[in-house]
Amino acid sequence: MVAMKHAQHPDPGEMTLIGVMAALSDPIRVGLVRVLADGLERGWGELRAPVAKSTLSHHLRVLRDAGVTRTRQEGTRCFVELRRSDLEARFPGLLNAVLDAAINDHVGAQVGLSDGSTGA
Template sequence: MTTPTGARELAHPAYEEIRLADVLHALADPMRLRVVCGLAVAGTEVNCSAVELPVSKSTSTHHFRVLRESGVIRQSYRGTAKMNELRRDDLDALFPGLLDTVLAAAHRQKARLGPDAG
């Protein structure tokens, strides 16, 4: 995992360190999948509060950390805001079609079971 050089930088796995099992584990959780879907819809960097989760702030922080440490998202500070974006280019290069397939399946599930179905 790349080591942060400053106090306000976060560690992310390098491209060659991203593992399918870690990505699948991160995507398997309904709250983390909700984050990924929200980031995909946004299509750009958004702060953590832009993706509403029905969990406590500490639990939300945990989910974002798992996504970052698995290589699914990149986080960076902009002032006091922690910004988040999908590592779509990396994931598409490493696992072609995976992210699009997961997002499409999540969309179909939401349509079938309703927005609160995990």
């Protein structure tokens, strides 16, 4: 049995507006949030972005460190999900405002899933 690593996630009270906004300041990261906005946990291998795998990993780490996403490792696979309820509790309305603006301005539209679907 492989030991599962546990990524560090800030508690909702430790999440800062500046940290969350900085994490959402990149179009690739906004695209990842758009993809994860459906509420499903996704394997990292399902995520598609026009960047190298190491860069995608960096973007996912930035989102996790800010508290925007939660990462879980199971064996050699990593899974990620949006922390929608934590974000809404800490910063009411922020996530919906960011997602609405991103959709209207087509920010992050180049990010999708391996099956070809894109974020909201």
